[in-house]
Amino acid sequence: MPHAPRSDRGIPRRRFLGTTLGGAVAAGLAGAVLPAGAAHADTAVAVSADGITLTANTDGSVSVRDGGGVERVRITQFMAKDSVIGIQRTTGGTPSLITLDDGRPAIQVQYTLPAAAQGITVRGRFDVTAHRAHLRWDVGGPATLVPAGFMFGRTVLAPSAPESFVALTAWNRDAGGGVPYETNDGVVYQETWADTRAYFRLAATTPAWTNATWIHAPGTAATGGAAVDADLVLGSVRPAAAGAMGVRRPLGVEVWTDRPFSLWDGGGLPMALHAEVANGGTTTRDVRLSWWARDFDGRVLASGTADGTVAPGAALTRTFTVTSPARGIVFTEVTATAGADEAFARTNLTVLPPHTYRAGADSMFGIANYPWLLEPDTPSVLSLMQRLGIQRVRIAYDGGPGLPPATLDAAGIHHNIELAGIPLDGTAAEVAAWADTNTQKAIGSGADWFEVANEVNKPWMSGQTAAAYVRDGLRPVHDRLTAAGAPTKVLNAGLAGMDYVWTEKFRDAGGWDLIDGFAFHPGRGNFTPDYAPPPREWTQGANGTYWNFLGGLRKAREVIAEYGTKELWLTEAYACTKPNSWWHDTYRHAAENVLLSLALAMAEGVNCVNWYQLHDSVLGKPQMADPANPEYHYGLMNRDTSAKPSMLAYATAAQVLDEATFTRWLDLPDPELKGLLFSTPDGPVSILWSRKDGYVLNADHPGDSGWFAAPEPWVDGWRTKTELSVASAGGTVRELDCLGRERQLTARAGRVQLQLDGAPRVYYGLTGAPDARGHRRA
Numbered sequence: 001m002p003h004a005p006r007s008d009r010g011i012p013r014r015r016f017l018g019t020t021l022g023g024a025v026a027a028g029l030a031g032a033v034l035p036a037g038a039a040h041a042d043t044a045v046a047v048s049a050d051g052i053t054l055t056a057n058t059d060g061s062v063s064v065r066d067g068g069g070v071e072r073v074r075i076t077q078f079m080a081k082d083s084v085i086g087i088q089r090t091t092g093g094t095p096s097l098i099t100l101d102d103g104r105p106a107i108q109v110q111y112t113l114p115a116a117a118q119g120i121t122v123r124g125r126f127d128v129t130a131h132r133a134h135l136r137w138d139v140g141g142p143a144t145l146v147p148a149g150f151m152f153g154r155t156v157l158a159p160s161a162p163e164s165f166v167a168l169t170a171w172n173r174d175a176g177g178g179v180p181y182e183t184n185d186g187v188v189y190q191e192t193w194a195d196t197r198a199y200f201r202l203a204a205t206t207p208a209w210t211n212a213t214w215i216h217a218p219g220t221a222a223t224g225g226a227a228v229d230a231d232l233v234l235g236s237v238r239p240a241a242a243g244a245m246g247v248r249r250p251l252g253v254e255v256w257t258d259r260p261f262s263l264w265d266g267g268g269l270p271m272a273l274h275a276e277v278a279n280g281g282t283t284t285r286d287v288r289l290s291w292w293a294r295d296f297d298g299r300v301l302a303s304g305t306a307d308g309t310v311a312p313g314a315a316l317t318r319t320f321t322v323t324s325p326a327r328g329i330v331f332t333e334v335t336a337t338a339g340a341d342e343a344f345a346r347t348n349l350t351v352l353p354p355h356t357y358r359a360g361a362d363s364m365f366g367i368a369n370y371p372w373l374l375e376p377d378t379p380s381v382l383s384l385m386q387r388l389g390i391q392r393v394r395i396a397y398d399g400g401p402g403l404p405p406a407t408l409d410a411a412g413i414h415h416n417i418e419l420a421g422i423p424l425d426g427t428a429a430e431v432a433a434w435a436d437t438n439t440q441k442a443i444g445s446g447a448d449w450f451e452v453a454n455e456v457n458k459p460w461m462s463g464q465t466a467a468a469y470v471r472d473g474l475r476p477v478h479d480r481l482t483a484a485g486a487p488t489k490v491l492n493a494g495l496a497g498m499d500y501v502w503t504e505k506f507r508d509a510g511g512w513d514l515i516d517g518f519a520f521h522p523g524r525g526n527f528t529p530d531y532a533p534p535p536r537e538w539t540q541g542a543n544g545t546y547w548n549f550l551g552g553l554r555k556a557r558e559v560i561a562e563y564g565t566k567e568l569w570l571t572e573a574y575a576c577t578k579p580n581s582w583w584h585d586t587y588r589h590a591a592e593n594v595l596l597s598l599a600l601a602m603a604e605g606v607n608c609v610n611w612y613q614l615h616d617s618v619l620g621k622p623q624m625a626d627p628a629n630p631e632y633h634y635g636l637m638n639r640d641t642s643a644k645p646s647m648l649a650y651a652t653a654a655q656v657l658d659e660a661t662f663t664r665w666l667d668l669p670d671p672e673l674k675g676l677l678f679s680t681p682d683g684p685v686s687i688l689w690s691r692k693d694g695y696v697l698n699a700d701h702p703g704d705s706g707w708f709a710a711p712e713p714w715v716d717g718w719r720t721k722t723e724l725s726v727a728s729a730g731g732t733v734r735e736l737d738c739l740g741r742e743r744q745l746t747a748r749a750g751r752v753q754l755q756l757d758g759a760p761r762v763y764y765g766l767t768g769a770p771d772a773r774g775h776r777r778a
Contacts, residue, residue: 045095047105051131051313052234056107060093062126064133064198066234072198073191073232074155078111078122078137079214081149088117093124100127120145121225129282130313132245133232140225147219147226154200154215161192165207167623168243169639170252171345177709178580179587180346182625182639186247188239189215199239201231201246207622233313240345241278241315249280250341251287255334257349260380262642263387264351267326271349276317277336279310285338293322293332293349296588296645296739298714301330310338324351328741329645331714350643352651352740357389357658358681361414364602365654366392368572369613370402375641378403382411388636388647389654394418394571394610397445405445417447418494418571420454422473424465435476442477443486451519451571452477453493457502461540466505469493470514478514489516494571497523498552500535500559507563517567517607518560523547524575526583528758529597530674531695543583543704549573549597553604568605572612573597575646578633580710582701587713589697591645594636595738596760598653599687603662603676611650615641645713645739652740656685656762666771673724673756675771683729684768689760692720718757726763726770728752733765 045056051067057074064073077090090111098108106127113120120141127134137152139145156163166189169182188199189210202217209216219226231246244252255275256262264271273293279285287310292303302322310316322330328351335344357363367390370381381403385393396405396415408415419438423430442450456469474492481488492515495502499520506512525547532551539545553568560566575590575597585593594611601609615637618626625639626632636647659681666675666686675688701708711717728747735743738759745752747765754763763770 045097045107047097047107047126047128049128049130049132049313050311052128052133054107054126054128054133056095056109058095060090060095060109060111062095062107062109062124064232064234066196071157072193072196072234073157075124075126075135075232076153076155076213078124078139078153078228079149079151080113080117080120080122080139080141081146082120082141083144083146084142085116085118085120085144087149088113088120090122098125118142129248130311131233131235132248132313135228135230135232137219137228138222138225139219139227145226147221147228150217150219150226150228151209151214152217152228152230153213156191156198158193159191160194164190164192165210165622166190166239167621167625168201168240169625171343174580174709176580176707178707179710179712180344181579181627183627184625185240186243187624188242188246190239190242196234196236197242199233199242199246201233201243203229208620235313235315237278237315238276241276244278244280244343245313247280248282249278249343250285251336251338251343252278252280253334253336253343253345254278255332255345255347256640257347257642260376260641261384261637262347262349263384264324264349266353267324267351269324269351270321271324271330273320273322273332273334273347273349274317275320275334275336275345276315277308277310277343278315279312279338282312284309284311285341287316287336287338289316289318289334289336291320291332291334293320293330294714295325295331296329296714296737296741297716298712301325322349324349326741327351327353327648328739329643329648331712347640348638348642348644350648352387352643352648354387355389355651355655357386357391357654359659360391360412363389363391363654363658364606364608365389365598365650365657366394366608366610367614368394368610370615378407382407382413385413386411388651389658392416392448392608392610394451396447397441400445405447409446414448415445416449416451416491417442417445418451418454420493422453422456422469424456424468424472426472431472431476435473435480439477439480439484442488443481443484447488449489449491449517449569450477450481451491451494454571455496455521456493457495457497457499460497460546461499461501463501463505466502466511467509470506470509470511474511474514491515491517491519491569491571493519494569495520497521497546498535498555500555503559503563512563512566515566517569518556519569519571520552520556521572521612522549522552522570524549524593524597526585526697526699528691528695528697529593529600530689530691550600550604553600553606557604567607570601570606570609573601573609574612574634576630576633577644577646578630579627580707581630582698582708583706584630584633585697586710586717587645588711588715588717591649591713591738592759594646594649595653595762596687596689598650598657599676599678599760602657602660602678603665605662611636615639648739652736652738652762655740656680656687656736660685663768668724668771670722670724673722677768677770679768683764684766684770686726686763686766686770687760688724688754688756688763690718690720690722690756690758692722693718693758716757716759718759720757722756724754724756725751726754727767727772728770729765729767733763736762736764 240254
């Protein structure tokens with residue numbers, strides 16, 4: 001869909017796993033724990049490789065020892081699931097030594113199951129290569145087996161930290177060009193000791209189903225049943241290296257920094273970028289690491305190479321350093337090559353100096369979704385929000401996702417609540433139960449505003465659900481808030497797009513008198529934010545002009561003027577960066593459009609904009625890549641929580657417009673040149689841009705397949721540059737780009753020459769009427 005339809009919530013990576021399975025609470029978070037060296041009965045069945053030994057025990061379990069002979073992990077039972085007889089767990093097993101097709105030895109365990117298993121069989125096979133064990137379970141049985149519910153048991157001996165979950169990704173270059181993107185590359189459960197680590201690597205898992213005893217390991221169909229494959233990697237490496245070793249990939253690369261969100265405070269600082277290359281093959285490799293770092297203008301700030309030799313099942317770490325700019329973003333890439341094999345990874349380094357915001361509760365700047373981003377810790381997330389100028393959170397309540405209200409209150413961040421699930425056309429008892437529960441939740445959370453549900457206006461522009469929504473959701477909430485004397489104000493369910501047909505039906509059903517503010521989500525396709533086609537010309541469909549920003553805002557203001565004054569809220573606004581998609585923003589356009597969208601929102605009298613969302617993710621897939629899904633790409637930050645240019649643009653808008661009031665649109669001599677004038681405590685601020693290249697983005701995309709080769713974010717695609725002379729207040733004018741990077745311009749004879757294109761720029765030092773006697777020079 002071209003819009004953001006809901007409040008997605010997920011599970012952060014590297015958070016401790018305490019969940020339920022089949023209604024039973026998972027006790028403990030680190031896996032069942034035994035003291036190091038706990039006694040067990042060994043047999044002579046064992047296999048070894050460099051850094052790892054597996055030994056089968058008489059109870060059917062398998063002990064995993066590191067190169068020093070220390071037992072680290074024990075593989076215990078297997079759990080099969082059947083739709084008829086339910087869950088069946090192995091009760092023991094008989095080990096033996098077998099020979100694989102390639103001549104290597106392996107341990108086989110023929111498991112025993114209770115009589116209730118009714119013909120289900122489980123056979124385990126475990127083999128080793130350097131620092132790695134491959135674990136396979138073949139499950140036979142009836143067609144009623146449910147492989148999606150399979151699990152295996154593990155015991156972790158004397159860990160120094162709880163088990164954690166990490167989603168792995170791989171970087172890809174599209175054969176047709178465009179920007180690289182990440183795809184999923186499996187997952188790992190990390191076990192940690194003071195001197196080493198272990199990783200269970202699987203192709204897929206549901207971390208909410210993993211508990212202290214069992215790891216969720218969905219099976220795949222196989223002859224006569226299903227099979228589960230997993231890998232266990234031992235060694236002091238990082239998760240991505242373990243993933244590459246687990247699947248025996250020749251090379252794997254991971255990059256990271258030691259700073260939360262890879263964020264630095266100012267210029268002239270050494271920014272250290274760490275890279276680890278793993279050898280998942282079977283022979284020692286001579287590896288070359290090549291790297292570069294470039295800024296938003298494409299300038300290469302640093303580059304180089306480093307060579308090393310990496311043994312099988314091992315990894316090599318190198319650190320590269322680039323000096324931070326005063327403000328801005330640094331794009332980085334590290335590529336590992338060994339012969340014909342290559343792997344690469346990217347991340348962004350960001351410089352955003354601290355800033356003191358003054359508007360407080362009167363600020364327009366909020367965030368729609370962030371709950372699954374709770375790492376590296378709560379103080380870091382709160383600090384980031386404060387750094388960006390986020391003054392309000394859309395959803396917060398005790399027991400809900402994200403940070404609790406008291407934590408936000410202590411940080412000076414205001415909060416609302418949005419709750420969905422209204423039983424439209426339900427029974428009176430269902431409606432009352434929903435309203436009772438959720439009204440009390442809203443009051444208990446201390447929410448300033450209760451947004452009653454989300455995007456109920458489907459199908460768009462049909463008017464369906466409006467009357468039922470008022471009857472079964474909004475009115476019951478309104479009546480209960482009134483009866484309780486609660487100060488909580490009410491927003492309608494934020495509409496997907498400015499659906500004026502639904503809004504009219506909503507008014508006719510009595511809904512307009514029940515709300516304090518009108519909320520909608522101004523979805524936007526491949527149009528600039530200031531594209532404002534008349535509503536009568538809006539086309540429908542996923543790629544229709546209905547999904548425009550400024551036109552929607554102006555229609556909302558028209559509706560408010562006609563139906564009665566209400567506050568205007570954008571409870572979701574966004575700049576989606578789905579890679580190589582003509583309908584969505586490029587990374588560079590997104591940053592420009594974040595700044596302009598927020599400026600236009602203030603110009604149109606919007607009371608609050610909740611930006612959707614803080615970082616790329618989707619519901620139920622913590623830190624997993626989802627490149628084909630637009631919902632995944634709405635973040636101000638990337639999946640790895642490094643910044644997109646959009647994050648800096650949001651901060652720039654929040655800083656420039658803090659305590660600002662809109663004055664007027666500028667009347668420039670050329671109708672294709674645009675400008676907004678604001679009054680701020682720091683003097684007049686002008687935001688100027690050009691539309692000589694039109695309002696349609698990615699207009700040169702080939703066909704309607706949805707795909708096009710997007711330019712890299714440091715490529716300026718605006719073809720037409722226009723010189724403009726405007727009035728200045730003094731001798732110097734400060735120009736800020738969308739990232740907040742500053743350039744000093746010198747005025748002469750009371751005027752300054754500007755160069756405008758499709759990117760909005762901010763100007764301090766112009767007069768309160770910079771368009772007076774303006775003229776254009778070619």
